[in-house]
Amino acid sequence: MTRPRRNPKKIPACEILIAGGGLVGLAQALALADLGDGDQGKIVLVDRAPLTPKSKTQDLRAFAITAASRRMLTRLGVWEKIAKHAQPVSKMLISDSPLHSVARPPLLEFPTLETSKDGLEAASIIENRYLVQALTAQVKKDARIRVIAPDRVTGFETGPGSITVQLERTGEIDARLIIAADGARSGIRRMAGIKTMDWDYGQSGIVATIGLGRPHKGRAIQHFLPAGPFAMLPLVGDKDDAHRGSLVWSEKADEAQRLLALGGQEFLDALQLRLGLQFGGARLLAGPQSFPLGMTLARGFTAPRVVLIGDAAHKVHPLAGQGANLGFKDVAALSETLIEAHRLGEDYGNLLVLERYQSWRRFDVVTNALAMDGMNRVFSNELPGIKQLRDVGLALVDRVLPLKSLMTREAAGETGRVPALMRVGEA
């Protein structure tokens, strides 16, 4: 909480203020648009940057969107706008051969097409720009959502029945609840006094879009190399490049700096060495860019009239492509909790209501974050005993069908208590 400014300008009150217009905040605004009982402007979305379309090269990340997330995006009217850019993953191939191996034989293979009860593949790959653009357009055209951007939440003061939020440019606004979707370095989390557990992996994620010499046929690969996982996610081709892929390549931070500085053919050689030859010769289409990798887990997801979602609550290692999917599950679970409380006439900013959301999501988030952390540590490790153990473990998973099917359902986001917005056949 910060000290309020003297005589700030008051703007019309709202029900819920969502701070942060990234993927997760945008989806949250759409999922809660009904809560204002059809009144315009009862749901407010604030972002410190203008909500404008992203250019082709701004953020090169591509996301593995689970079947569960896809169902939610469909119900929010977003999926139909991006479906043509979404590449279904037909197979996930996992290997852990040494860096200089000529071949990268898969230790584990998951067929992922039509694995859900409604026939959806476990995951589809979509570039960040398409997803953000479609979510932004949907939010902008929804008259029930008031967008205030660019502006920034700089503080808030909690009262008995409401919270007064200070915005840097616009003034002060009363709400019943702030939803913090302001990313891994959440200022709102800090202002609410919520502590975090943080791990710095000392790794960077190198991201690039590449052209492939041969069709990928929907195959996604994950090579666990000593410095960290190297993934190639298949993308839909475009008019310039029929076979495209997106790389998420983890390296020790100083090695990543060195690789990024190489540029040109030397960078491409390093990339090809890790990718192997199964997709033919690779070409660099965009990037590389790099992202620092770490894990941040909020010790609690709630404070009086404040609730955390997305990376503000949990930032995980991208090796299984779960970060945004976990955030989308927060969105679906929080919407369900708040809408149900509203229906029962409860004050949904009340801590007791918010704690229902917290107890729903925390277990899933903590187990996921720890699983990613554990996998990264076990696979980025060449000690002979550990390497043998993990090879035996993976070979076992490959042969035990129920275990494999459980892992595929996990990849589809269909384990644990799944919120209605993400369930098969529910509205």
Ligand SMILES: Cc1cc2nc3c(=O)[nH]c(=O)nc-3n(C[C@H](O)[C@H](O)[C@H](O)COP(=O)(O)OP(=O)(O)OC[C@H]3O[C@@H](n4cnc5c(N)ncnc54)[C@H](O)[C@@H]3O)c2cc1C
């Ligand atoms: C290399 C890499 C690859 C990844 N791959 C995948 C993948 O395949 N699948 C997957 O599910 N996830 C993946 N992730 C994770 C995913 O990118 C994140 O989990 C997701 O983008 C988090 O979204 P968010 O909306 O919570 O936060 P952010 O995207 O960080 O958005 C936060 C927003 O809040 C705004 N903001 C900040 N402070 C304020 C303030 N005070 N007031 C107002 N606004 C504010 C910012 O401008 C920003 O728009 C990957 C991550 C990395 C680094």
